[in-house]
Amino acid sequence: MSSVDIPTTIELLTFQLFDQEYALDIMFVREIRGWTCATPLPHAPHYMKGVINLRGTVLPVMDLGERLGMEPRKHGDRNVIIVVKHGKTMTGLLVDAVSDIIALTPEDLQPPPDMTISGSANVVSSLSLIDARMIRVLDLDATITLPKYVAA
Numbered sequence: 001m002s003s004v005d006i007p008t009t010i011e012l013l014t015f016q017l018f019d020q021e022y023a024l025d026i027m028f029v030r031e032i033r034g035w036t037c038a039t040p041l042p043h044a045p046h047y048m049k050g051v052i053n054l055r056g057t058v059l060p061v062m063d064l065g066e067r068l069g070m071e072p073r074k075h076g077d078r079n080v081i082i083v084v085k086h087g088k089t090m091t092g093l094l095v096d097a098v099s100d101i102i103a104l105t106p107e108d109l110q111p112p113p114d115m116t117i118s119g120s121a122n123v124v125s126s127l128s129l130i131d132a133r134m135i136r137v138l139d140l141d142a143t144i145t146l147p148k149y150v151a152a
Contacts, residue, residue: 008105008106009103009104009105010025010103010104010105010106010109011025011026011027011101011102011103012024012025012026012101012102012103012104012135012137013025013026013029013032013082013098013100013101014098014099014100014101014102014135015080015082015095015096015097015098015099016095016096016097016098016099017064017065017068017070017095017096018065018070018096020136021099021133021134021135021136022064022095022135022136022137022138023102023128023135023136023137023138024082024084024093024137024138024140025137025140026101028084028085028086028140029082029083029084030083030084030085030090031083032080032081032082032083032098033054033080033081033083033092034077034079034080034081035075035076035077035078035079035080035081035094036052036081037052038050038051038052038061039051039052046066046072047062047063047064047066047067048060048061048062048063049061049062049063049075049094052081052092054083054090054092057090059083059090059091059092060091060092061081061091061092061093061094062091062092062093062094062144063075063094064093064094064095064143065094065095065096067123067143068123068143075094078096078097079094079095079096079097080094080095080096080097080098081093081094081095082095082098084140084144086140086141086144089144091144102130102135104128108128108130109126109127109128109137110126110127110128111126111127112124112125112126112127112136122139122142123138123139123142123143124136124137124138124139125137125138125139125142
């Protein structure tokens with residue numbers, strides 16, 4: 001039998017934050033749900049909006065825009081929570097809207113330029129240009145930094 005090199009595709013869920021488009025590996029996404037007001041927890045980082053009840057599980061909710069350094073703003077019915085599972089931790093990522101699912105090959109992805117402050121992690125693992133859309137692929141490891149007391 002001969003082996004044929006078939007390009008491996010990566011499926012990404014794209015979503016909006018302000019007027020920017022981001023993406024996550026679909027393998028980390030467990031569900032997408034409408035905005036639910038979170039119960040705040042004391043001493044949580046400013047980007048942690050609190051916790052919600054997800055079918056009997058306490059789910060921490062992170063405002064992804066604030067986590068990425070964007071200005072805080074009001075949230076409402078148009079916002080969406082992307083529930084992701086990373087390792088043993090589930091977290092809700094609050095975003096403006098979910099766009100679509102795209103399939104890319106590793107050749108479609110480019111490394112981002114190093115524009116981080118010394119000692120900080122770059123949360124963008126790669127970039128892709130689709131038509132006129134610049135899509136930032138997030139590194140979930142670098143993005144989710146949960147305090148121990150809000151891990152679900």
